[in-house]
Amino acid sequence: MKDRASQTAAMVAAARALGAQLPPQAQLAADPDGFRFVHPTIAAALRERGAFTAALRLPGPLRRWIVYMQVRTRVIDDALREFVAAGGRQVLLLGAGYDCRAHRLAEHLEGAAVFEVDHPATQRRKRKILDSSTQPRGAARYLPWDFERQPMADLPAALAAAGHKASEPTLVVWEGVTMYLTKDAIEATVAAVRVLGSAGSRLVFTYFDRAHVLGQAPWPSRLARAAVAQVGEPWRWGWAPAELPGWLAERRLELVSDTSMPQAAARLLPARWAREVRERAPWRARLAAIGYERIAVTGMG
Numbered sequence: 679m680k681d682r683a684s685q686t687a688a689m690v691a692a693a694r695a696l697g698a699q700l701p702p703q704a705q706l707a708a709d710p711d712g713f714r715f716v717h718p719t720i721a722a723a724l725r726e727r728g729a730f731t732a733a734l735r736l737p738g739p740l741r742r743w744i745v746y747m748q749v750r751t752r753v754i755d756d757a758l759r760e761f762v763a764a765g766g767r768q769v770l771l772l773g774a775g776y777d778c779r780a781h782r783l784a785e786h787l788e789g790a791a792v793f794e795v796d797h798p799a800t801q802r803r804k805r806k807i808l809d810s811s812t813q814p815r816g817a818a819r820y821l822p823w824d825f826e827r828q829p830m831a832d833l834p835a836a837l838a839a840a841g842h843k844a845s846e847p848t849l850v851v852w853e854g855v856t857m858y859l860t861k862d863a864i865e866a867t868v869a870a871v872r873v874l875g876s877a878g879s880r881l882v883f884t885y886f887d888r889a890h891v892l893g894q895a896p897w898p899s900r901l902a903r904a905a906v907a908q909v910g911e912p913w914r915w916g917w918a919p920a921e922l923p924g925w926l927a928e929r930r931l932e933l934v935s936d937t938s939m940p941q942a943a944a945r946l947l948p949a950r951w952a953r954e955v956r957e958r959a960p961w962r963a964r965l966a967a968i969g970y971e972r973i974a975v976t977g978m979g
C-alpha cells in the first residue's frame with residue numbers, strides 16, 4: 679500500500695454500516711459510524727438506497743457483501759466479548775482501518791485498553807474524521823505503523839511505550855489485512871505478535887484461501903482482485919487451509935478454530951440469509967471472494 683489512506687477500509691466500513699438496511703433477522707452487528715469514512719456523496723447515495731429500497735431488492739452482489747460483512751464482524755465481536763468475559767483486558771487491532779470497535783463495543787470493553795496499529799495514512803484520516811465528530815469517542819490508543827516499511831521487531835517496544843503490558847493476555851485482531859501483505863510482512867508481524875502476547879493471548883485473523891485468490895481463481899475473484907489492485911491495494915497473500923495448522927505450529931501458535939464464511943453464516947443466520955454467503959459454483963458466483971475468506975482463531979501458550 680502506498681502513502682494513501684486505505685480505500686478498501688472505507689468500503690468495508692460502509693458495508694458494515696449498510697447492515698442496518700437488512701431485516702432484523704439478518705442483522706448481526708451495528709456500525710452506524712461506518713458511513714463517515716466514505717465520500718459524503720457516496721454515503722448519501724447508499725443511505726438513500728437503503729431508505730427507499732427493501733433489503734431483498736438491493737442489487738445481489740451488494741446485498742451479499744453486506745450480509746457477509748455482518749457475519750465477519752459478528753464472529754470477531756463474539757471472540758472479543760468472550761476474551762473480555764474471561765478477564766482479558768488488552769485488545770490490539772492490527773490494520774484497524776475504520777473499525778470502530780473501541781466505541782462500538784465500549785460497554786464490553788470497560789476497563790480494557792484498546793490499541794490500534796495501522797498504516798500512518800489510514801490512521802491519520804481516521805483520527806481526523808473521529809476528531810471532527812461530536813459523537814463520543816472510544817478510548818483507543820493509536821500507533822501509526824507501516825508493516826512493510828517499519829521493523830515489526832520494534833512494535834512490541836512501541837506498544838509498551840503506549841501502555842501495553844506483554845505480561846498480560848492480549849486479544850490481537852488482524853481482520854481483512856493479511857491478504858494485502860507480503861510474505862515478509864506476514865512473517866515479521868506474526869513474530870512480533872508472538873513476542874507481545876503472553877499466555878492466554880489470542881490472535882484472530884481472517885485470510886484468503888490461497889488456491890482461490892492467488893492461483894487460477896474463478897472470474898469473479900479475478901475481477902475483485904483486479905479492482906483492489908486498481909485502488910493500489912493488491913491481494914498478495916493467502917494460506918492453504920490444510921497447511922495453516924502446521925504453519926502456525928512452526929511459529930508457536932496453536933490453531934483453535936478455522937471457520938469458513940459459509941460455516942459461520944450457517945451458524946449465525948436463518949437459512950434464507952445464510953444462503954447469501956454460501957460458496958457458489960464459479961459460473962454462478964457473483965462475488966466469489968466472499969466464500970473464500972476464512973476466520974482463524976489461534977492461541978498462545
Ligand SMILES: C[S@@+](CC[C@H](N)C(=O)[O-])C[C@H]1O[C@@H](n2cnc3c(N)ncnc32)[C@H](O)[C@@H]1O
Nearest residue numbers: 684686687773774775797800824825826853854
Ligand atoms: C480492508 S482494510 C481492513 C480494515 C479493518 N481491519 C476492517 O476490517 O475494517 C485493510 C487495512 O490494512 C491496512 N494495511 C494495509 N497495508 C498495510 C501496511 N503495509 N501497514 C499497515 N497497515 C496496512 C490498511 O491501512 C487498512 O486499514
